[in-house]
Amino acid sequence: MTETDQDAPTAAQLWDGDTGTLRADSRRALAALIAGPYISAERQSQNWRALLADTDAVRSRLADLFLELVIDTERGVAFVRNAEADDGSAPQVVRTRSLTLMDTAMLLHLRRELVSAPAGQRVIVGQEEIFEQLSGYRAATSTDAALFTKRIRSSWKTMRDLGILQRTPATATEGRYEVSPVLRLIFGPEEISQLRAVYARMAEGGMSEEGETLEEDSDTAEGTTAEGTTAPDPAADDLTDKDLTDENPEDTP
Incomplete structure (x- = not known):
C-alpha cells in the first residue's frame, strides 16, 4: 500500500482527523435535530431521508448525549427530547x-x-x-x-x-x-x-x-x-x- 493510499480519507471522513462514522447526510440530520426545533419531511426533505436511512445510528448518537429521538412518519416530523434515566441521573440537555x-x-x-x-x-x-x-x-x-x-x-x-x-x-x-x-x-x-x-x-x-x-x-x-x-x-x-x-x-x- 502506498503512502498516498494510506493517507486517503475513508468514505465517512470529512476532514483531516475526523473520527466520525456517520455519513455526511446523516451528520447533517443529527445536527438539525440537536439544533431544533424539529425536522420536517416536507421542509427538510434531505435531512428527513437521511434520518430514515440511518435511524438506528442517529438514535445511538443521540443516546450518547442523553437525548431520545421521536419520529412520527405519518405526520413527517422528528425531534429530540431529554432522556429520563431510571435513576433520575440524566442531565437536562434540551433547554x-x-x-x-x-x-x-x-x-x-x-x-x-x-x-x-x-x-x-x-x-x-x-x-x-x-x-x-x-x-x-x-x-x-x-x-x-x-x-x-x-x-x-x-x-x-x-x-x-x-x-x-x-x-x-x-x-x-x-x-x-x-x-x-x-x-x-x-x-x-x-x-x-x-x-x-x-x-x-x-x-x-x-x-x-x-x-x-x-x-x-x-x-x-x-x-x-x-x-x-x-x-x-x-x-x-x-x-x-x-x-x-x-x-x-x-x-x-
Whole structure:
C-alpha cells in the first residue's frame, strides 16, 4: 500500500482527523435535530431521508448525549427530547423556555384548530383572525388595549420562532401561516391538562399576565409554564419532552 493510499480519507471522513462514522447526510440530520426545533419531511426533505436511512445510528448518537429521538412518519416530523434515566441521573440537555399566559392561550387555540381539522388537511391561520379570537382574554390579562396588543403580537412571534407557525409559498403573500403538525406531538396529556387549567383560569379572569409561572418540563415542547408556562424551545430550545401526544408518535421510521 502506498503512502498516498494510506493517507486517503475513508468514505465517512470529512476532514483531516475526523473520527466520525456517520455519513455526511446523516451528520447533517443529527445536527438539525440537536439544533431544533424539529425536522420536517416536507421542509427538510434531505435531512428527513437521511434520518430514515440511518435511524438506528442517529438514535445511538443521540443516546450518547442523553437525548431520545421521536419520529412520527405519518405526520413527517422528528425531534429530540431529554432522556429520563431510571435513576433520575440524566442531565437536562434540551433547554426550556418560559411561555406567557398569552402564549399558553395561543398554543391551545392553535392546537385545537389543528386537532379539529380533517386528517391530512393543512391548517392555515391569519394573524388578525387569531388576535380576534383571543381578544376575549383581554380582561383577564390587561385592560390596556395597547398593552394587550403588544402581548398578543409577542406571542405570535414566539409561535413563529418555535416553528409552530410557518410561512408557506401558498400563504406568504397573504400574511397567513400554516400550523405545524408537530404541535399535536409536543404536549402530552399531562401538559395539555396543565395548559387547559391555565386557559380556564384566564377565561375566568383569575390570572394576571404578571408573575404567574407554571413550570413545565417538556422538551420540544418540553415545558410548559404560564408566565410562564415553560416550554422547551424544541431541541436546542426543546419543543419536546414528555411523551408528547394524544396519539403516541412512532419511535420507529
